[in-house]
Amino acid sequence: xxxxxxxxxxxxxxxxxxxxxxxxxxxxxxxxxxxxxxxxxxxxxxxxxxxxxxxxxxxxxxxxxxxxxxxxxxxxxxxxxxxxxxxxxxxxxxxxxxxxxxxxxxxxxxxxxxxxxxxxxxxxxxxxxxxxxxxxxxxxxxxxxxxxxxxxxxxxxxxxxxxxxxxxxxxxxxxxxxxxxxxxxxxxxxxxxxxxxxxxxxxxxxxxxxxxxxxxxxxxxxxxxxxxxxxxxxxxxxxxxxxxxxxxxxxxxxxxxxxxxxxxxxxxxxxxxxxxxxxxxxxxxx
Amino acid sequence: xxxxxxxxxxxxxxxxxxxxxxxxxxxxxxxxxxxxxxxxxxxxxxxxxxxxxxxxxxxxxxxxxxxxxxxxxxxxxxxxxxxxxxxxxxxxxxxxxxxxxxxxxxxxxxxxxxxxxxxxxxxxxxxxxxxxxxxxxxxxxxxxxxxxxxxxxxxxxxxxxxxxxxxxxxxxxxxxxxxxxxxxxxxxxxxxxxxxxxxxxxxxxxxxxxxxxxxxxxxxxxxxxxxxxxxxxxxxxxxxxxxxxxxxxxxxxxxxxxxxxxxxxxxxxxxxxxxxxxxxxxxxxxxxxxxxxxxxxxxxxxxxxxxxxxxxxxxxxxxxxxxxxxxxxxxxxx
Numbered sequence: 001x002x003x004x005x006x007x008x009x010x011x012x013x014x015x016x017x018x019x020x021x022x023x024x025x026x027x028x029x030x031x032x033x034x035x036x037x038x039x040x041x042x043x044x045x046x047x048x049x050x051x052x053x054x055x056x057x058x059x060x061x062x063x064x065x066x067x068x069x070x071x072x073x074x075x076x077x078x079x080x081x082x083x084x085x086x087x088x089x090x091x092x093x094x095x096x097x098x099x100x101x102x103x104x105x106x107x108x109x110x111x112x113x114x115x116x117x118x119x120x121x122x123x124x125x126x127x128x129x130x131x132x133x134x135x136x137x138x139x140x141x142x143x144x145x146x147x148x149x150x151x152x153x154x155x156x157x158x159x160x161x162x163x164x165x166x167x168x169x170x171x172x173x174x175x176x177x178x179x180x181x182x183x184x185x186x187x188x189x190x191x192x193x194x195x196x197x198x199x200x201x202x203x204x205x206x207x208x209x210x211x212x213x214x215x216x217x218x219x220x221x222x223x224x225x226x227x228x229x230x231x232x233x234x235x236x237x238x239x240x241x242x243x244x245x246x247x248x249x250x251x252x253x254x255x256x257x258x259x260x261x262x263x264x265x266x267x268x269x270x271x272x273x274x275x276x277x278x279x280x281x282x283x284x285x286x
Numbered sequence: 287x288x289x290x291x292x293x294x295x296x297x298x299x300x301x302x303x304x305x306x307x308x309x310x311x312x313x314x315x316x317x318x319x320x321x322x323x324x325x326x327x328x329x330x331x332x333x334x335x336x337x338x339x340x341x342x343x344x345x346x347x348x349x350x351x352x353x354x355x356x357x358x359x360x361x362x363x364x365x366x367x368x369x370x371x372x373x374x375x376x377x378x379x380x381x382x383x384x385x386x387x388x389x390x391x392x393x394x395x396x397x398x399x400x401x402x403x404x405x406x407x408x409x410x411x412x413x414x415x416x417x418x419x420x421x422x423x424x425x426x427x428x429x430x431x432x433x434x435x436x437x438x439x440x441x442x443x444x445x446x447x448x449x450x451x452x453x454x455x456x457x458x459x460x461x462x463x464x465x466x467x468x469x470x471x472x473x474x475x476x477x478x479x480x481x482x483x484x485x486x487x488x489x490x491x492x493x494x495x496x497x498x499x500x501x502x503x504x505x506x507x508x509x510x511x512x513x514x515x516x517x518x519x520x521x522x523x524x525x526x527x528x529x530x531x532x533x534x535x536x537x538x539x540x541x542x543x544x545x546x547x548x549x550x551x552x553x554x555x556x557x558x559x560x561x562x563x564x565x566x567x568x569x570x571x572x573x574x575x576x577x578x579x580x581x582x583x584x585x586x587x588x589x590x591x592x593x594x595x596x597x598x599x600x601x602x603x604x605x606x607x608x609x610x611x612x613x614x615x616x617x618x619x620x
Contacts, residue, residue: 185487204486205519236490236508238515239582265508272509273582274365277561 007173011036014149016111019135019142020173022153023164028221029192030153033177034115035059037151042069047109049073049100051093051116068107071100073116090121090134098141101148110147117153128163135170143172151175180214181207188214194260195225200233203241211241215248225255228284232261242270242278249280260284294412297448298439299421300432307333307421308340309445311384314419318382319347323417324374327384328356333421337384357388360403361584364410365560371414381416389427395604397431398464399589404438405460406558419443461558469593469602472543476534484522486515489531493542496533497605500540506605509586514542516579517601521546525599535607539588543602550594557581557590 011033014020024030038060041048048065050058051073058072078092097114104112121131135152142150154167168174181188186201188211197214218227229245231237249257259281262270270278301307311327315337318325327337328351338345357363371381387400407418422435437455441448455463472478477496481489490511497507514531521529525546532543557580583603584590591602 185485202487202490204515205523206485206487236511236515238519239512239579240516240519243578265504268505268508269512269586272362273578273585276369277578277582 008176009173010176010178012040012178014151014173014175016146016149017143018149018173019139019171020149020151020175021168021171022151022175023156023168024153025156025193028195029177029190030117030155031059032190032192033175034117034151034153036178037113037115037175038070041111041113044111045069046111046113047071047104047107049097049104049112049114051075051078051097053117053120071104073097073100089125090118090131091126093118093121094134094138105147112148113151114148115151115153117155119153119155119158122154122159122163122167128166132166132170135167139170139172180217181210183207186210190214190218191228191230194228194258195222196228196230196258196260198230198233202236203234204236204238205240208241208244212244212248219248219252219255223255226258227255228258228260230260231263231266234263234266237266237269239273242273242281246278246280249282252280256280256282258282258284261286294415294417295441295448296408296411296418296439297420297441297443298435298451299419299443300424300435301421302424304336306444307423308336310443311337311419311421312340313446314382314417314443315341315348315384316344318380318417319344321380321382323380323382324370325349325382326351326370328353329384329386329421330354330388333386353386353388356385357400359585359588360399361558361560361581364403364407365585368410368414368560371411371416374416375414381414383416384419384421386421386423389431395589395591401431401434401438402461402464402558404435405455405457408438408440408457410559461556465591465593469591469600472532472541473534476532479531481518481522481529481531482527486518489518490515493531493533497540500535500607502540502605502607510540510542510603510605513583513586513603514544516583517544517603520579521548521599521601524548524550536604538607538609539604540607541602541604543600545598545600547598549596550599554594555580556592557584 009018009020014037022030022033024033038048038050038058039062042061042065046069048070050070052058052075054075058070061070073096078096093116097116101112101114118131122128138150142148152171154164156164159167177190179187179189180197186199186203186207189198191198196218199211203211215227245257245259257280262283275281299307299310301310315325315327325347326349327334329337330353334350337348338350341348367383374381387404389397389400392400404420411418420435420439422432424432436442436451436453437460438457439451440454442451479489479492493514494507494511497510502510518529518531521544525548527546529544529546532545534541559581561578561581587603588606589604591600591604593600
């Protein structure tokens with residue numbers, strides 16, 4: 001989501017006191033980001049509280065974590081909480097999650113991760129206003145906390161732009177996917193609409209392997225889909241990498257490899273060398 | 287009289303005047319028009335006028351191209367022309383090209399590269415079935431260039447007759463002979479950097495800064511960075527340390543060389559032949575740095591010089607520096 005957000009943090013950089021939001025474009029992005037949040041927590045033996053949609057498989061869960069570590073709050077649970085007041089709403093969700101946090105703190109958990117997809121609450125009882133009130137409450141409660149990290153998930157398709165902006169404004173942090181790779185020279189990040197990778201920095205033989213691995217992961221996740229590489233912030237690509245991309249593209253039976261937003265200086269190089277020597281590479285949008 | 291064979295041909299047409307030129311060129315072009323070939327004539331304006339007049343109605347079947355723009359860069363010209371030849375062959379036709387290389391205004395280094403390209407043409411075009419005829423004006427050219435043409439063209443044409451050139455050299459032998467002289471040593475004020483870090487990011491910063499200071503245009507800076515990265519990657523992978531990078535400016539050119547102690551194995555293609563897509567390197571030679579590495583380096587630079595032997599290997603890249611506004615050739619002040 002392109003906004004002038006004050007603080008953007010990838011999942012691994014989130015810390016207690018962060019009340020973050022994720023405006024996801026599709027379920028793949030949601031499961032990727034929320035999955036990393038859950039997985040990192042469980043691996044570090046932190047408490048994870050997850051508000052699940054009916055029938056949802058919790059992303060990022062490996063094996064069968066004990067109930068001490070992972071608590072799944074269901075919508076049925078929320079309806080019980082709501083009781084006579086009617087349908088589950090944002091306030092009921094907040095109460096249920098708060099109760100879990102209190103319980104975990106009592107058990108001595110030093111780090112607690114909470115995440116919930118709250119898209120439904122915008123259309124629920126009380127609608128956006130009640131959700132906003134709850135979010136502001138959470139912001140006040142989580143902000144000073146030294147134990148709790150919260151990630152609120154929203155489906156971009158389920159909210160209007162105005163609603164998204166309003167909801168976003170009640171959070172202090174925008175959470176982004178962890179980079180697939182990052183060092184001082186090159187950064188590779190998953191993209192979800194379109195599916196692929198965004199590359200920034202410089203790519204040469206020292207880092208062909210990490211690109212190859214990241215590409216393999218994206219391709220394995222959707223063999224029949226096109227894979228896009230967003231090159232907008234790539235300032236250098238060597239011949240070996242171009243050759244590698246051409247070979248990957250040629251080897252893919254279905255779903256091509258498309259180079260989006262290729263900077264003019266990189267294009268100059270390929271134009272000079274000749275696109276015909278790199279069959280399979282396709283130029284996407286500018 | 288030797289009939290024009292249907293296979294690949296690459297012939298030189300030395301001529302002393304218009305009559306001899308037309309006696310060889312006109313039947314060559316007419317034959318192509320009659321056979322339904324793709325017929326091209328790459329010449330100067332004067333020759334075009336002569337040919338159009340002599341061809342009459344057949345001139346309509348000939349594409350005329352101006353030689354000075356066509357012969358812009360040995361590798362790029364070869365790539366474009368080879369593309370045309372392969373396209374024609376793919377469509378069941380033949381490329382028939384009359385090509386009068388532009389020799390004037392070339393410095394000795396460029397002349398050497400164009401002569402080399404004439405030789406490599408015999409390898410690169412062999413399976414396209416193209417018919418290539420190269421007129422050489424013997425009175426206007428230095429004798430050495432005409433003599434060289436007899437080494438790089440298998441046959442000589444006189445009128446409608448083609449005779450084998452006894453002095454014709456195997457293209458790879460000719461290529462090796464081009465590189466027997468050692469390269470002039472770098473000037474004493476050349477920037478030198480011994481490479482002991484494998485991350486080429488820092489190297490590109492240095493080369494980029496130097497090139498921009500020398501007023502190399504931005505597009506060429508990027509081309510240089512890609513080329514030097516490729517050459518350096520090859521040296522790191524296949525060469526022997528220590529590896530040195532040197533940078534300097536000659537009048538009108540930025541020079542960047544990579545030197546190491548290794549020696550390339552025999553059969554290395556030197557990137558002189560365009561890679562064939564979907565096929566392993568054969569004639570193109572095992573370029574080591576990937577299927578099209580050195581070929582691409584040649585495309586990116588104005589000129590590439592390679593020496594490999596007992597003393598090690600040097601790959602020298604040259605890019606043209608623009609004329610400065612004060613009309614003098616720019617030189618790097620250090």
